[in-house]
Amino acid sequence: MRLGGRLAAAIEVLEDIAKRHRPVADALKDWGLSHRFAGSGDRSAIGNLVYDVLRRKRSFGWRMGNDSNRALVFAALVESWRLAPDGIAAALEDDRFAPKLPGEAEWTRFAQADLGKAPPAVQADVPDWLVGELEASLGADWIAEAAALGDRPPLDLRVNTLLADRAKASAALAEFAPAPTRLSPLGLRLPPIEGAGRHPNIQAEAAFQTGLVEVQDEGSQLAALLVGARPGETLLDLCAGAGGKTLALAAATGGEGHLHAFDADRRRLAPIYDRLRRAEARDVAVHGRMEDLAPLEAKADRVVVDAPCTGAGTWRRRPDAKWRLSSQAVEKRIAEQDAVLDTASRFVRPGGGRLAFITCSVLARENTARVEAFLRRHPDFALEDGGANWREHLPEAPEDVHLRPLEGGTALLLTPRRSGTDGFFFARLVRR
Numbered sequence: 001m002r003l004g005g006r007l008a009a010a011i012e013v014l015e016d017i018a019k020r021h022r023p024v025a026d027a028l029k030d031w032g033l034s035h036r037f038a039g040s041g042d043r044s045a046i047g048n049l050v051y052d053v054l055r056r057k058r059s060f061g062w063r064m065g066n067d068s069n070r071a072l073v074f075a076a077l078v079e080s081w082r083l084a085p086d087g088i089a090a091a092l093e094d095d096r097f098a099p100k101l102p103g104e105a106e107w108t109r110f111a112q113a114d115l116g117k118a119p120p121a122v123q124a125d126v127p128d129w130l131v132g133e134l135e136a137s138l139g140a141d142w143i144a145e146a147a148a149l150g151d152r153p154p155l156d157l158r159v160n161t162l163l164a165d166r167a168k169a170s171a172a173l174a175e176f177a178p179a180p181t182r183l184s185p186l187g188l189r190l191p192p193i194e195g196a197g198r199h200p201n202i203q204a205e206a207a208f209q210t211g212l213v214e215v216q217d218e219g220s221q222l223a224a225l226l227v228g229a230r231p232g233e234t235l236l237d238l239c240a241g242a243g244g245k246t247l248a249l250a251a252a253t254g255g256e257g258h259l260h261a262f263d264a265d266r267r268r269l270a271p272i273y274d275r276l277r278r279a280e281a282r283d284v285a286v287h288g289r290m291e292d293l294a295p296l297e298a299k300a301d302r303v304v305v306d307a308p309c310t311g312a313g314t315w316r317r318r319p320d321a322k323w324r325l326s327s328q329a330v331e332k333r334i335a336e337q338d339a340v341l342d343t344a345s346r347f348v349r350p351g352g353g354r355l356a357f358i359t360c361s362v363l364a365r366e367n368t369a370r371v372e373a374f375l376r377r378h379p380d381f382a383l384e385d386g387g388a389n390w391r392e393h394l395p396e397a398p399e400d401v402h403l404r405p406l407e408g409g410t411a412l413l414l415t416p417r418r419s420g421t422d423g424f425f426f427a428r429l430v431r432r
């Protein structure tokens with residue numbers, strides 16, 4: 001396909017997403033199934049265009065003076081693909097599938113628009129209703145923080161220390177030139193893609209298949225390290241899902257822990273078995289029934305709650321979620337978070353057991369407010385000092401996180417702008 005066909009396809013997919021309120025991945029998959037002639041290069045170019053528009057659709061529309069999907073894909077070509085309007089016009093010449101090019105006036109407006117004069121929600125590229133919520137959550141710099149959630153994300157890998165160190169994994173993936181991550185001592189990073197490019201299919205690589213690396217955002221790696229798991233401990237990963245944190249915890253215990261992985265939705269656990277096998281993590285018991293956890297009541301040294309949340313820290317990867325989110329959806333997640341924290345508290349060993357609360361959201365209602373509410377319901381728990389925890393478990397890493405002082409301790413918030421990671425919240429509590 002030429003550029004014109006790719007632009008037309010991106011517009012079609014964006015219209016489908018808007019009309020049917022469907023997740024972007026589903027809309028792209030359907031488009032691919034009904035256009036089998038499109039090659040893999042076409043699909044990634046179309047996908048990139050769609051994602052780039054969804055990441056910044058309000059600021060693009062404001063700068064263009066036109067928020068049609070046609071105007072937005074052209075804005076993405078200039079802003080995210082770094083193509084010049086002249087080059088775009090030349091590439092589309094005689095292309096019968098090409099959508100109508102923006103006129104001279106539209107391009108001039110786009111180039112000269114001063115985004116600093118736009119309403120805050122436009123500058124931040126978020127729905128209006130989120131303004132108060134994000135300001136309360138992210139403070140004075142909230143616009144820049146929210147805008148950074150609209151950047152293209154890197155691809156991060158965690159080195160599985162049960163089988164390799166960073167040098168060995170890096171050598172195995174040398175052709176992709178991964179760089180060590182800045183904060184996580186276990187991470188390798190491939191930078192964000194450019195233009196129509198795409199990240200390599202790491203899952204097809206020997207280094208992945210033989211368990212040397214897992215795909216995991218650096219923020220998720222840091223959260224797992226901050227749990228502070230040690231060999232010999234009894235650990236419960238209560239919201240294990242597909243096992244991202246479980247695998248990291250298993251590596252942290254050096255294969256010498258007693259690690260239990262549970263999820264309320266048994267189907268979500270399905271990928272964990274293969275992943276554990278590949279990683280050679282042998283000290284993990286996977287449970288699909290709450291009754292199985294009864295022997296762990298008040299026995300676990302550490303309980304991890306990687307809570308169900310809105311994912312408002314992962315908008316770089318799932319920008320459609322930003323536009324679908326509603327205040328009612330936040331309320332629903334909050335109720336789930338309170339319930340799962342209450343359940344988790346039962347398993348923590350009195351006299352020094354720890355409860356780690358993690359979300360991939362930046363919203364204070366899902367983060368600090370949940371910790372405060374939990375502490376009110378459970379006076380036998382206390383919040384620890386998150387800064388001290390960081391220095392203990394990440395001694396080499398600069399403290400490039402937001403500290404969130406709360407009654408008695410400090411929680412941590414990682415963001416793309418401050419930490420270069422997805423948005424993650426982390427709080428560790430101790431049971432007295």
Ligand SMILES: C[S@@+](CC[C@H](N)C(=O)[O-])C[C@H]1O[C@@H](n2cnc3c(N)ncnc32)[C@H](O)[C@@H]1O
Pocket residue numbers: 238239240241242243244245246262263264265268306307308309336339340343
């Ligand atoms: C953020 S995801 C977990 C991601 C996973 N830990 C990882 O690192 O790949 C949250 C998970 O919590 C599970 N969940 C929701 N409510 C729960 C509850 N009350 N008890 C246990 N798990 C729950 C959901 O099914 C979902 O899989």
